[in-house]
Amino acid sequence: MFGRGVEYKTADQIAVMRRAGAIVAEMLQTVREAAEPGATTRDLDAVARQVIARHGATSNFLGYHGFPAVICTSVNDEVVHGIPGDRELVAGDLVSVDAGAIVQNWHGDAAVTIGVGQLEAADAELSRVTEAALWAGIEAARPGARLGDIGHAITASVRAAGDYGIVEGFTGHGIGTAMHMDPDVPNTGRAGQGMKLKPGLVIAIEPMVSRGSPYTQILEDDWTAVTVDGSRAAHWEHTVAITADGPVVLTLPA
Template sequence: MGFRDRGVEIKTPEQIALMREAGLVVGETLDLVRRTVKPGMTTGALDAVAEDHIRSRGATPSFLGYHGFPGTLCVSVNDEVVHGIPGDRVINDGDVVSIDCGAIVQGWHGDAAVTVPVGEVPDEVCELIRVTEEAMWRGIAAAALGGRVTDISHAVESYVRSQGDYGILEEYVGHGIGSAMHQPPNVPNYGRPGRGPKLVRGLALAVEPMIVLGSPETTVLDDDWTVVTDDGSWAAHSENTFTLTPDGAWVLTALDGGEAKLAELGVPFGGR
């Protein structure tokens, strides 16, 4: 492991392999909670399912206790964008639930998020979820060895802008990840390409667009965690952790390593 460009952590192939193990735990957990969430369930019950699965795989939840955060998941409903605290809130038919999950294996982190419609959800909200997830993949697909971090940012923003009049949160961004959950560099979801640290082998990044139907202006609630839209518009959040190998991109938190989606986008797959 080494450090370049003001604290950017460069991992060895062996360390990336451990991040893949953590990423698989995250991917499995999100797949499980996606299938588990249903009307009448509390966000706390969903959190318990996630914690049980992470620990059953010999991993540790990244979020639990992080700066005092009390949950294994961030569970954000409707106009809550990110960092929702799981608890007694009941999930209803028609809600949209953003679920962010992290896990640690032998000191190495994986981090990913999905947004799940529960029951009958308006078409415009389903489209918001689709656009957010696709923008994340377009960002990953824009990354190549020798490129720059904001190549990802520009691809995310360009795709979102091409799809309609959505709000892109600017205050909350993606990030480097490795021996800590949040590391340099920041990965904004907007901006001009060709800026920021160089994309090199051993760098791992979490790409995570947060997109809203209305204004991107937000407020943090009195719990000091939950971020909500000021205008009450609904939000979606999508995230994956990835790295670059000489063969291409490898999505460490996707169960198939991102192979299918990268092929759809015409991007080489760098996993194994």
């Protein structure tokens, strides 16, 4: 558990989170357009910084436990928390980009997986399967449901698609006045189990899926998580508000 407490938001507070989420969506779209062969992962971070600055927002990644960038760039077998640097992208790379922003102390957080140039069919399918699992989890995030329903829906979606590894050791999370709050939101679970979902709760749902092992190890930079077998991985995430009318995705484009 993240230990920051479960926080319920008003409609006005969710509206501010939607503003933060729209900035995150713009960051990710701008990075997607810049992710071409020859660009470095630091170049992607630079364009994301420009979006934050243009909107007068604040990064919730930069300086977080010492993290040195405003996005995470995780390439191929890197699952999450890759640090932007001098690595040049090449055609066929699979890049997971995680981004966040703060507006008036309210946080947004989302991730996409981007193909650089032409992807192998299996990598394109991996990304599609992971995004579909995200949307299955979002669909399950309804008032009266339980946290286990989200993880169950994600797992069922991935398992129906084929033999993939659902990455262990990382989860989604509550989000609001902090980027990481209770509750944690696992990508596996039993239907009908766990905390009941109530209107006003906002969570980040973020499945991570590999073409092989579900297990990871952390590199010497103390951030980057890679698959233990070198298999490629994908990561998709949205910030989602639980409302009386169902789930509302806050990190879609404006």
